[in-house]
Amino acid sequence: MKPHLLIVDDDREIRTQMRWALTGDFHVFQAGDRPEAMELFSETHPPVVLLDLGLPPHPNSPEEGLEVLSEMLQRDPFVKIVIVSGQGEKENTLKAVGAGAYDFLSKPVDIDELKQLLKRCFHVALLEREYHEMKEQLQGDFFEGMLGSSPSIRAVFDSIRKVSATEASVLILGESGTGKELAARAIHLRSSYKDGPFVPINCSAIPESLLESELFGHEKGAFTGAHTQRKGRIEQAIGGTLFLDEIGEIPLSVQVKLLRFLQEQCIERVGGREEIKVNTRVIAATNVDLQRGMTDGSFREGLYYRLAVVELVLPPLREREGDIELLAKSLLQGIANENGKPGLAFDKKALSGIKRYAWPGNIRELQNRIKRAVIMSEGKRLSLEDLELPPTFAPSGLSLKDARESLERKMIQQALQKSSGKIAPAATALGISRPTFYELMKKLGIESHKSIE
Ligand SMILES: Nc1ncnc2c1ncn2[C@@H]1O[C@H](COP(=O)(O)OP(=O)(O)OP(=O)(O)O)[C@@H](O)[C@H]1O
Ligand SMILES: [Mg+2]
Structure with a gap:
């Protein structure tokens, strides 16, 4: 497969020429302005971009081009951007290099020189990415606060890496306590919305009558008790990530409004007329079966397809081979230190019991049992009884x-x-x-x- 190259230039003729010269070596995409460039960038993930700074609506100044540069680098810090500048643009070109552009070329472009430069760019981009991934693996099994090295959780880390580079809505599925919220935060932290807020809302914890105004906000006097105007969670998440937890519990009336918001990217507060534009990433999570909800009519199909552009499934703890022990030990260390009991460890039976238990409440249950045991324990070792785990059967000698x-x-x-x-x-x-x-x-x-x- 040929590597992706994105050419951003408002001059169609130049684009066509370059494309013609480069298409043998690269899969070339072309854009004529900033919105088009950013859209293609998100879709095709090119490791290298050729960028003309003067783009419409200001073809004679570098503003738009510099904006493209900074947005692309924010989305992918490893992208190599080569500025292709016209005569007399030296100052702007240097500005762009100062802002993170990798190199520059002057028009008229010498095609051989361009090919050489591109070869080098792709090589460096690849090396840097590989180095970064290797470093991440060596740093241990932590990924944005998530611990694990089993194949099933590594696959989740990989998916998170991929989806966070896109703007797609993500639906996170998994039993309770499997780390759905942590995964949502990881996606946020790695996305282009990372500098904005992460706004979680637990849809099952809020009574049906209040959920709509909690999500969409309300105007003063919209209903009895609405003494002041209030922004909802969706509006609070502008520029950041909205995390809709327990999405399966949302009543149908609110589902309709939510779907409208996802389709049109704007909302109205309850009792309000003004349309508010909302640019936010949406991540939802559930531990119930939405397919069944769709069959019995309690969950709207349209909403499901909007939310689940990408589905991320968190495996239950019992299916993460090797991780249970890793997590138990790491959690114990942290909790023991927090409670002023450093050096506390599991005894042999406790450890084998932990490995054998099915952990229906997953990591949250593991955490809670360890917390309770640490607080109650008096010795240096935690036993099965401290953890209140069922006695282990045959393999422990019984x-x-x-x-x-x-x-x-x-x-x-x-x-x-x-x-x-x-x-x-x-x-x-x-x-x-x-x-x-x-x-x-x-x-x-x-x-x-x-x-x-
Ligand atoms: N891979 C992991 N490594 C370390 N801690 C984890 C991991 N996954 C989850 N946790 C911890 O376990 C607890 C539960 O995680 P989280 O709240 O994200 O799960 P959840 O699926 O949203 O659970 P619930 O269904 O109960 O809402 C949190 O304290 C979280 O920090
Ligand atoms: Mg949760």
Whole structure:
């Protein structure tokens, strides 16, 4: 595949000439003004750009060209931009080099010279990118605050790298506690909106009647209680990223308005007439099945397709081979330090229990269990009991018989506790007869002196 090259020049003839000369070596794209240039840049990710500074609507001054330069560098710090300048533009060219342009050429362009220069540019661009990626890998397994080195989480990091360079809406899917919000922040931090705010809103935590004004804002007097004008979350996110968490919980009435906002990129406050233009990146997340919502009519298909231009799936913790131990140890270290108990570690059984447990609440559950254990612990080692994890079965040396008996003992004791020692209701609760219950108590050596019939 030929490497992508973008030529930005308002002179169609020059563009055509260059394209004709370069098309054998490169996949050439061309743009005649700033909007076109930026659009093509986002779509095609060229590692090298040839840029004429004088672009419409000010073809005789360098403003537009310098703006293109700075926007491109912001979106991709590795892009190599070569300024192609006319006679008498030396000052502007130097300004552009000062602002990050990689090199420059004067018109009329010598095609051989141009080819040599481009070859060098592509080479350097490639090397720099490879170096950067290698460095990132060596720096450990952290990616924008996300820890992990399993193949499944690495694939997520890769996708985040790719989508953050685009403007596409992203829908993040994953069980609760898998890091959906963290991933959304990572995309924001790597995107061209990174200098703007990151505005999260948890759509399920806000009552239906308030959600619309929370999202869109309201004018003074729009409804009872609207004493002042208020900006909504969407408006707060202008120039930044709007994170719509638990998007599956949004009522249909609000879905319609949200869809309109996504289609038209503008909103009206509740009770307002003014159209407010909103330039913001939208990321949504859900842990429910939106496909099912679409089938049963509780989620609008149009909204789904607008939100899910790219879908990012966060794997559950149990499917991230090797990461559980890594995360547990790293979280423990941080939490132990925070609580003034440095050096705290898991004992052997705890570690194998952690690895075997299914973690339905994923990383959030891991974090919470470790927090609780650190606070409660008195020694230097955290045990399975500190973590309140179910006892581990066979592989830790227990036979199947031991495991069964331990479970039976636990259930019988619990049932007795609930029935205040009364045998009949305890046996009923477990679905066995009284004689069987007695038999089990005897076999397991459970004291019956407290029990009353
Ligand atoms: N890969 C990771 N490395 C380190 N910490 C993580 C990672 N993923 C998530 N966490 C941490 O786990 C907790 C839960 O993450 P987050 O809130 O992003 O998940 P979520 O999917 O949005 O969860 P919920 O469904 O509960 O809202 C956070 O404290 C977050 O910092
Ligand atoms: Mg969340």
